[in-house]
Amino acid sequence: MIAGVNRFLVPRFPAVNERARTVEAVAAGVSAAGASALARTARAGTGVAVDGLRVRFGAREVVHGVTVGFHAHRVTALIGPTGCGKTTVLRALNRLHDGRPGVHISGSVRIGDEEVYDPRADVRDLRRRIGMLFQRPNPFPLSIRENIALAARIHGLWSRQDAAERTEAILREVGLWEAVRDRLGQAPFLLSGGQQQLLCLARALAVEPDVLLLDEPTSSLDPGTTARIEELISALRDKMTIIIVTHNLQQARRVADEVCLLLDGEVVEQAPADRFFQAPADERSRAYVDGRVG
Numbered sequence: 610m611i612a613g614v615n616r617f618l619v620p621r622f623p624a625v626n627e628r629a630r631t632v633e634a635v636a637a638g639v640s641a642a643g644a645s646a647l648a649r650t651a652r653a654g655t656g657v658a659v660d661g662l663r664v665r666f667g668a669r670e671v672v673h674g675v676t677v678g679f680h681a682h683r684v685t686a687l688i689g690p691t692g693c694g695k696t697t698v699l700r701a702l703n704r705l706h707d708g709r710p711g712v713h714i715s716g717s718v719r720i721g722d723e724e725v726y727d728p729r730a731d732v733r734d735l736r737r738r739i740g741m742l743f744q745r746p747n748p749f750p751l752s753i754r755e756n757i758a759l760a761a762r763i764h765g766l767w768s769r770q771d772a773a774e775r776t777e778a779i780l781r782e783v784g785l786w787e788a789v790r791d792r793l794g795q796a797p798f799l800l801s802g803g804q805q806q807l808l809c810l811a812r813a814l815a816v817e818p819d820v821l822l823l824d825e826p827t828s829s830l831d832p833g834t835t836a837r838i839e840e841l842i843s844a845l846r847d848k849m850t851i852i853i854v855t856h857n858l859q860q861a862r863r864v865a866d867e868v869c870l871l872l873d874g875e876v877v878e879q880a881p882a883d884r885f886f887q888a889p890a891d892e893r894s895r896a897y898v899d900g901r902v903g
């Protein structure tokens with residue numbers, strides 16, 4: 610088994626006592642207002658509630674106490690100039706900083722009613738529940754078929770009998786079936802960049818995530834594939850919570866229900882997309898939308 614796939618091999622983590630979690634969150638320094646926001650988000654489904662998140666690389670703190678809610682069944686665009694901490698925040702949501710030397714994280718991240726940084730949390734299962742797509746596609750060095758089906762089978766979501774049918778269905782869903790139907794047994798690296806990104810999206814969807822993190826997923830893609838991915842994002846919001854980092858404000862207008870602007874590691878404003886773009890509450894948001902910042 611290759612190391613990159615191994616992290617998907619997990620049982621689900623056990624159900625959690627909500628009240629105990631709240632007590633722990635408060636004990637961990639989560640504000641009372643934060644705790645009630647967390648409870649609301651938790652009740653609404655599998656949204657993601659971030660409270661007082663700080664990330665430090667060595668001596669340098671780059672995320673300074675971010676509190677933000679990513680609502681279930683909505684698309685939130687996380688925007689802001691280069692270096693403001695968008696990727697750092699996104700990676701903190703599914704613990705991708707774990708094990709990196711010199712990285713210090715504090716605060717609370719909850720998915721539904723579960724604390725992501727609870728020492729008892731099963732990180733591999735967490736990453737099944739919180740899928741991620743990066744700027745550059747990263748298919749596994751396995752066949753196209755196994756890229757899609759392996760983790761789903763290991764998680765017990767697909768049986769050996771129905772794997773072929775479900776692989777086809779998911780490849781059809783992302784619009785890749787016709788391109789790969791005759792080469793399912795081949796490695797994915799001869800696919801175009803856009804096709805590889807669609808394959809990675811199909812792989813993320815196969816394990817039925819509750820949350821999808823997208824870090825500039827279309828920045829290196831052609832307009833056709835970009836449109837396809839935007840259509841999928843819009844369709845997928847019925848099933849999951851979606852957070853997309855993008856520098857493309859037109860894309861944020863097209864796909865986002867909510868917008869969150871980050872500047873220098875702090876949240877400046879979070880608002881419904883219409884309001885954010887038409888009448889932002891903060892002058893810095895106006896400046897960013899007008900192209901006067903970043």
Ligand SMILES: Nc1ncnc2c1ncn2[C@@H]1O[C@H](COP(=O)(O)OP(=O)(O)OP(=O)(O)O)[C@@H](O)[C@H]1O
Pocket residue numbers: 666671689690691692693694695696697698
């Ligand atoms: N592993 C790391 N070690 C040290 N500093 C880091 C590390 N990762 C990120 N940083 C720093 O943290 C800050 C935020 O980086 P981050 O990648 O989160 O920005 P971003 O908003 O995603 O930018 P971009 O839009 O360019 O992708 C930057 O100053 C970056 O140099």
Ligand SMILES: [Mg+2]
Pocket residue numbers: 695696697824
């Ligand atoms: Mg980034």
